[in-house]
Amino acid sequence: MTFEQVKDILTTAGGLPAVPITPEASLPDAGVDSMALVVLSLQLEDRLGLEISEDDLAAAACVRELAELVDRRAEARA
Template sequence: MKHVLEELKGILTTQAGLPPAPITADATLADAGIDSMAVTVLSMQLEDRMGVFLTEDELSRAPTVTALADLIASRAAGSR
């Protein structure tokens, strides 16, 4: 899970241009600065990098950054 959280943070900071400081495990998506544009970038990058397909709606429903990482991890585990 920690690996997924770091990958998530990396995508959000390098590809979506978000500052790293507010992207903490317990932050809400809004507090972390994850807006609809960042969710769109994240959706595309997850598919390209990890072969994980999650819709923007699925991603934006996560209540926290940890929940988002858990969702990504569970979907990645299911695609193996």
């Protein structure tokens, strides 16, 4: 999954503003709180069939790492 796809989920499903969401932004700086992580987790399951816990997502240091985590999990499942 690309950074843009993660950003799209966070902005459309999570309702976050797009401006602070950059690849290198930390989760707090991007506005990604625990509720946004729940939404992201649910959307990943709905869209891709991936089950990634909010705790696993919260361990990412920045938004780019969120996308990389999702990508690794998708590849492992394939």
